Amino acid sequence: MKTMWNRLTDRLSTRLAAFRRDRRGNVAITFAIATLPMVGAVGYAVDYSHANNVKAALQAALDSTALMLAREATSLSSDQLSPKALTYFTALFNRPEAKNISIKATYTTDGGSKIVVDGSATVPTTFLGVIGYNDLTVGGSSTTAWGSTRLRVALALDNTGSMASDGKMTALKSATKDLLTQLKNAASQNGDVYVSIIPFAKDVNVGSINYNANWIDWTDWDSDNQTCSGWGWSYTCTTKNHNTWNGCITDRGPSNAPGNSTWDQVATLPDNTTISKWPAEQYSSCPVAMKGLTYDWTALNNLVDTMQPKGATNQPIGLVWAWQSLVGGGPLTAPAKDSNYEYSDIIILMSDGLNTQDRWYGNGSNTSTPVDNRMYQTGNGSGTCANIKQAGITIYTIHVNTDGDPTSTLLQNCAGSKDKMYDISKFFTVTSASGIAKVFNEIGTSLTQLRVAK
Numbered sequence: 001m002k003t004m005w006n007r008l009t010d011r012l013s014t015r016l017a018a019f020r021r022d023r024r025g026n027v028a029i030t031f032a033i034a035t036l037p038m039v040g041a042v043g044y045a046v047d048y049s050h051a052n053n054v055k056a057a058l059q060a061a062l063d064s065t066a067l068m069l070a071r072e073a074t075s076l077s078s079d080q081l082s083p084k085a086l087t088y089f090t091a092l093f094n095r096p097e098a099k100n101i102s103i104k105a106t107y108t109t110d111g112g113s114k115i116v117v118d119g120s121a122t123v124p125t126t127f128l129g130v131i132g133y134n135d136l137t138v139g140g141s142s143t144t145a146w147g148s149t150r151l152r153v154a155l156a157l158d159n160t161g162s163m164a165s166d167g168k169m170t171a172l173k174s175a176t177k178d179l180l181t182q183l184k185n186a187a188s189q190n191g192d193v194y195v196s197i198i199p200f201a202k203d204v205n206v207g208s209i210n211y212n213a214n215w216i217d218w219t220d221w222d223s224d225n226q227t228c229s230g231w232g233w234s235y236t237c238t239t240k241n242h243n244t245w246n247g248c249i250t251d252r253g254p255s256n257a258p259g260n261s262t263w264d265q266v267a268t269l270p271d272n273t274t275i276s277k278w279p280a281e282q283y284s285s286c287p288v289a290m291k292g293l294t295y296d297w298t299a300l301n302n303l304v305d306t307m308q309p310k311g312a313t314n315q316p317i318g319l320v321w322a323w324q325s326l327v328g329g330g331p332l333t334a335p336a337k338d339s340n341y342e343y344s345d346i347i348i349l350m351s352d353g354l355n356t357q358d359r360w361y362g363n364g365s366n367t368s369t370p371v372d373n374r375m376y377q378t379g380n381g382s383g384t385c386a387n388i389k390q391a392g393i394t395i396y397t398i399h400v401n402t403d404g405d406p407t408s409t410l411l412q413n414c415a416g417s418k419d420k421m422y423d424i425s426k427f428f429t430v431t432s433a434s435g436i437a438k439v440f441n442e443i444g445t446s447l448t449q450l451r452v453a454k
Helices: 004-021 027-070 078-092 161-186 219-224 295-306 316-327 369-375 382-392 411-413 435-448
Strands: 099-108 113-125 136-143 149-158 191-201 228-229 236-239 291-294 342-351 396-398 427-430 451-453
Touching: 027 099, 027 113, 027 136, 078 099, 078 113, 149 316, 149 435, 161 191, 161 295, 161 435, 191 219, 191 295, 191 316, 219 228, 228 291, 228 369, 291 295, 291 316, 291 411, 316 342, 316 382, 342 411, 342 435, 369 382, 369 411, 382 396, 396 411, 396 435, 411 427, 427 435
Parallel strands: 149 191, 149 342, 342 396, 396 427
Antiparallel strands: 099 113, 113 136, 136 451, 191 291, 228 236
16 A cells, blocks of 8 residues: 555656656746755655644544543434534643534444444644645544443441541441442443452351251250250250341351361362351341342442441451452352453452451451461461462452551452462552542452553
8 A cells, every 4th residue: 555655645646747748838837846845854744743643633632532432332322322422522622723524423232342432533644735635634543441240349348446537437337438430330231240249247147038048057056055944854945046147257166275177268169068058146246248240339338338337357268258259159149250351350359457357267356367267377377368369360458557556468468369369569558538539439449440442
């Protein structure tokens, strides 16, 4: 394909050849002929430079138009796309010398959602008219692709008693709602983004409605919720009905110290063994019930409104249930993944302090190193965090440190992905409640930023 310069030189050569053959000229005409190449070269430089400036402005307007149109693509018909694109483009493109503007927009969902906006315009020339070029055509194209990668985000949120201080719970609720808005706006259609919320304290709440589920272990609950009377042969105990359970469950595994058991560190579905089931507990500081993956944004926001700070800190149980929400199990269902898309599975774990208690260790008021070791084993890097990252899930961790405590090494070590098991860029620490919103916004932006391919 000939370039514009090739076409200009061809035209100049043709005209000069014609002048060479015409022997009727005089000196003035000969001189004029001799200046044509100079005029053409200067004219080309001036007019081409101007056209390039217009082209750059046109491309910038196309990029912005494609991004704006992506927000509405699913709600517009094919006949409405181009007129809508033209409306956006003309509001952005401020080059009145450009004429014959043409804008065409197309939307496809093959291999992911994509908007392509093509545009062209003509730019009048100043000098090139001498050799027959009265205008130059400039054009460009912009593509916004957002559906090739879908997001599944699990929020493990500290709902412990210490969150009541320094305005942390209020700030967390506001920041979480803002993050939900970001994630909602990143979805062009239902299913592009799913979110789950796992409020945690020492336990998590799977919902008391599940009291008849076969994945619950009632052994300890039955023992702790009995009313006994009489003595000797008349001594009898009556166990409370399971429908009085408040929905709380604690860590999986044996009733004694974990030892070699890892059931509390995996998202494997229960089998028929008691040790694999989730133990019910009538925890007095039971947090609000979790919600599995959904794009029901109203329900997610309503859950955030009900969160209350109470109870001890057990980050491992919040983390493992965030993982469980991404793969499904128990009361949670993970929607099937469409093979036409790539998926990014994300866990965001936010906590304001150190672990103080789980099913086996700690009393709720002091730091419990064994609880930390269930989450991340110092020395060999095993535990829940490592298992999650090996499964291809990326973990972001946030330490809300308003009390001047040492930075959480545990949360630092937990942040990362399978490709980068220890990734300090995915760990955040804030020293005031107001910092929660900034960090959530930063993470949300990194997850939802659209890619413009030019």
